[in-house]
Amino acid sequence: MARLLRSLRKPLTLTLTHQFHHQQQQLCISRHLFRRSYISEMRKEAFEGNILRLLRNEIQYELQSSPPPDKPFTKFGSFTVDGRAGERWITLEKRHADENIKLEVTMFDGAVPAPTPTKGGGGVINSDEMQMHITVIVTISKGEGDGVLQITCSAWPDCVEIKKLLILANENIITEPYAGPEFTELDDALQDSLYDFLEVRGINDELAVFLHQYMKQKDKTEYVRWMQMVKSFIERK
Template structure:
């Protein structure tokens, strides 16, 4: 048996081959792909990727153009008002605030900062069946009244609803800003009823009233549409580049 094994080794494993050489010969040859074929496959992949990207961006642009056209045709925004009663309106495109400035008498300066819609509450529908709910939008206002440089500022934090104005808080601010931890007083609704009435009359005499609240809601409805169209236009320009 030992002689048979030795004979087989001489027959199938020549003594001139080292183990390393034998292993290399027994290994399967690696797959070789021509470079032109690789380049073609790479180009095809890039082409498919570019086509998908182009189709995706084209769909975004189509939707944006249709939406912008719809907004302009259905209910186009109006030219915003630059004044209301004794107030001048300051509105910077792209901002979520507007400012109103006015005077009362010879000394008082009034500055009002107003947000776009920042909240809402559900209300019953005004339809005959009375089913379902509508939304009533909320606007926040800060009214600063001062009597010149160096004087303290009387500040009112208010809520503007479509048909009324509500005072939430009243602050007394130093002309150089609030101290680190000022006493800010109670909520307006916790004040004495007579004091509430005279403070409301104080604002009404200066044109900060229910009519101003109604104006601001109309103004912000228009601004909301204008800013939305402007935002879509900016998005469109970015996708097109």
């Protein structure tokens, strides 16, 4: 009987020992996985925390260095200004006699070296300084069925430059219309008359100055808005 008990005790002991080692291995694996997960989560939180800190610092710096105006511009002359928050465009609209005039204006979309004045009254290109470029698309309509005049302009810091003229069947035309010659190829007197045409409608050098001032502020505002959106996304759990 004692021999039988000893023979039964041996495999039972081996089984219990095997189970004990298996449990120990599983516990070690669980601890290892938990440690890796914990370290990974800590690194993720530290990484995201660093991004959030940098974003907060940058937002604070931008707001302190140049606070936004208390009241954003909603008018310029007889134009109504729509700042279109979150977009790269703004819109100006007005009524002139029997015309509806609409300006779609980009944020800064290019730059060229700025000319430096010389003693003789001319200028030389100075590659150390740049002047920013803004595209202005002027749309003038006189009612349904009369077509639409579209004039593409460049707004430089102190002047408006006409680039192209188009007559469209309607404002939402899809096909590519005949664009006419380059504006600079037109007769000089005709070019001057077209500038006068825009001047009467308030599309002039003063508008160019306003647009550059407005877009400097919009560029900063949209940058801060963008950082705040990135910050909110990272903070979201």
